Amino acid sequence: MSRRKGSCLCGALTYEVEGEIDGVWMCHCSNCRKASGGTGNAIVIVKRERFHWITGEDHRTTYALRATYSITRCKTCGTPLPAEEDESNVYLTAGTFDDPLDAGIKNHIFCASRGDWDFDMQGACYFDERSLPSDTPS
Numbered sequence: 001m002s003r004r005k006g007s008c009l010c011g012a013l014t015y016e017v018e019g020e021i022d023g024v025w026m027c028h029c030s031n032c033r034k035a036s037g038g039t040g041n042a043i044v045i046v047k048r049e050r051f052h053w054i055t056g057e058d059h060r061t062t063y064a065l066r067a068t069y070s071i072t073r074c075k076t077c078g079t080p081l082p083a084e085e086d087e088s089n090v091y092l093t094a095g096t097f098d099d100p101l102d103a104g105i106k107n108h109i110f111c112a113s114r115g116d117w118d119f120d121m122q123g124a125c126y127f128d129e130r131s132l133p134s135d136t137p138s
């Protein structure tokens, strides 16, 4: 059976997921945009029995906006992980995996709440690594 590991930015939290990943849910709701600081949260949903903490389970802090929306983060570096849990599933932030997922985005949700900047402007450039503003045509 395949196994994939993940971790937070500082390395205090590490986890492992067994089995295949069936795709990523991209949530563009206004809460996920704030919580991520970006286009939203990219989430992988796995059954609880497939998820195991390796280190750091108790090194997390949870902010509950309301009963149905909370975000859990590493106490040291603030990486969101996992975003939310229910009785049967763990919701993992896709960006925290260290191993390839071998899957892509399968659903975009709350698209009506998408940031109005969340698209490529005409002529948007893609760089393999960092670029300087002077590298882009103006």
Ligand SMILES: [Zn+2]
Binding pocket: 008, 009, 010, 011, 012, 013, 074, 075, 076, 077, 078, 079
């Ligand atoms: Zn951390």
Ligand SMILES: [Zn+2]
Binding pocket: 027, 028, 029, 030, 031, 032, 033, 041, 110
């Ligand atoms: Zn959301």
